[in-house]
Amino acid sequence: MPSAIPQPAFVLVRPQMGQNIGAAARAMWNFGLDRMRLVAPRDGWPNPDATAMSAGAGRLLDEAQVAASVAEAVADCTYVLATTARPRGLTKPVLSPERAMAEARDRIARGEKVAVLFGPERAGLENADIAQANAIISVPVNPDFASLNLAQCVLLTAYEWRRQTVDVVAEDMAMGGSEWANVKELDALAKHYEERLDTAGFFFPEAKAEGMKINLRNLWSRMPMTRADVQMLHGILRQMVRWKERGD
Structure with missing residues (x-):
């Protein structure tokens, strides 16, 4: 029918x-x-x-x-x-x-x-x-x-x-099983990178260090990241540090 x-x-x-x-x-x-x-x-x-x-x-x-x-x-x-x-x-x-x-x-x-x-x-x-x-x-x-x-x-x-x-959705986001990262998680990511980059001497010269950190935080907040993205970026940095330590 x-x-x-x-x-x-x-x-x-x-x-x-x-x-x-x-x-x-x-x-x-x-x-x-x-x-x-x-x-x-x-x-x-x-x-x-x-x-x-x-x-x-x-x-x-x-x-x-x-x-x-x-x-x-x-x-x-x-x-x-x-x-x-x-x-x-x-x-x-x-x-x-x-x-x-x-x-x-x-x-x-x-x-x-x-x-x-x-x-x-x-x-x-x-x-x-x-x-x-x-x-x-x-x-x-x-x-x-x-x-x-x-x-x-x-x-x-x-x-x-x-x-x-029918109601046609003009644009949507497929989350791939993850969720958007919240401010606390992005803040923890920013601190992790700041600490490791500071140890590596990235923030140089000292007079420009604060502005560089602000730009880095602005980068994280500007990117639409999921929790999976944040975890991956944490993991990348940890592995790079381990690799450097093994090299020493």
């Missing part, structure tokens, strides 16, 4: 290769989408090549709705978006993927049913297909090489849907 999460239907119009259908299913499921519809797949349906390529997203293929025409595939929808990379000479709103998925999100939240059309691999959607859509999704690709693979276009659109419907 499809998930209960409200979402648009992705409609693959006259897809030519089973592998691309499977790759599109995988791309959809990567971002939590599982409403796939197929319009007149060239090699018939079901297609074993699609299953082999879906890599764990086979459920989408099993539950995919198959229609003979675009009109049939989107008959229950109130808002339809068509993906295309080429100007078509049609008067129609043209949206970026981000704006299109925001519109889809808002309409679905109001109870509407939304579909997104993706054209066949060779030439994309025909004007007759696009004429049935309410708006166009245009990806800002290189104009000298505008053709996107079917699964790539599905992936890009699904990604934008995900961005519009």
Whole structure:
């Protein structure tokens, strides 16, 4: 059964290769989408090549709705978006993927049913297909090489849907099992280095010693260090001292 999460239907119009259908299913499921519809797949349906390529997203293929025409595939929808990379000479709103998925999100939240059309691999959607859509999704690709693979276009659109419907953390820090070092630990590290460097005669001349120590402490406080980092730096200094003592 499809998930209960409200979402648009992705409609693959006259897809030519089973592998691309499977790759599109995988791309959809990567971002939590599982409403796939197929319009007149060239090699018939079901297609074993699609299953082999879906890599764990086979459920989408099993539950995919198959229609003979675009009109049939989107008959229950109130808002339809068509993906295309080429100007078509049609008067129609043209949206970026981000704006299109925001519109889809808002309409679905109001109870509407939304579909997104993706054209066949060779030439994309025909004007007759696009004429049935309410708006166009245009990806800002290189104009000298505008053709996107079917699964790539599905992936890009699904990604934008995900961005519009979940809280995406723009930046995070993976701590690797450690925690940030606190002020007490950084102070102990600073004292350890000051003591050893003082013994080694590093703080010279004496008139500049205090300023050098302040700069060193500023270095430690400026660095975002974990407890593991602090322990490693303590260990490095201890080993260097032991090595020097053995050398004597």
